[in-house]
Amino acid sequence: MPITPDQQAEIDTLRAQPQPTLRATAPGMEAHLYNAYDVLDHGFIRVIDYMGDDAAICQAARVSYGRGTKSVQNDEGLIRYLMRHWHSTPFEMCEIKLHVKLPVFVARQWIRHRTANVNEYSARYSILDREFYIPAPEHLAAQSVINNQGRGEALSGDEAARVLAYLKDDAARCYDHYAEMISDEGQQGLARELARMNLPANIYTQWYWKVDLHNLFHFLRLRADSHAQYEIRVYAEEICKVVADWVPAAYGAFEDYRMGGATLSGKAIDCVKRMLKGEEVTQETSGMSKGEWREFMGVIG
Known part of the structure; x- marks a missing residue:
């Protein structure tokens, strides 16, 4: 069960007590506040707070341009311009x-994005719940022969069946x-900070994760990508929603330019220009390595 009865009661209480505010609010986000969205078998994400829209x-x-510029370019057009030209600072105004709630091995991959504020559940002070991530059979896969990761x-x-049995038995x-x-019944009991070293990496932990929109987009570009590991990708996909x-305007620009777009090197752009002129370009005449050429051909089809 991803959400405990106590957590659900807290959510219900918070949503039942809306507070008046003079700050800008986003109606779409207000609908998400505090609600928990299930991820994997025991995990979830939920929005605790946000700032900006x-x-x-x-x-x-526009603070750099002064008054009157809004009539020249509408908000969506400006946001697309900022995204297109990698002007990231304005996106940092939103948080x-x-x-x-996520498995420890996913958390260790997630924490590599060092641009957020994080406070994690402490196994030094508290006892971790008996909850482990056990993959569905369709997500048990062999090592790729072409990709080391x-x-x-x-x-x-x-x-x-053998692998699933190992995962379940070892975790238990x-x-x-x-x-x-850690039990102190009839014994001293080992300190929690030491006993936790014996726990498997698929046990669940929890944290509060605060990040600005610019760095969140960077996280989503990598982790919501189809090549990302499934267990972190499903969290990123839920955050995308x-x-x-x-x-919506910023996400639309992000989806178009970052998720759906591609960055071409100077050599790649030169090859495109040569192709448009009718020249036959091969990997050998492109100036690219085999890996670069393969990726380039994947972009242009």
């Missing part, structure tokens, strides 16, 4: 604070030993 991005951008075909039959055994070590309702 599409208008805040434009307000920050979001999320409560996330990717997956290949899904395991099947006896192999899949480690937690049993953890609980026994929230951001699309929060700052």
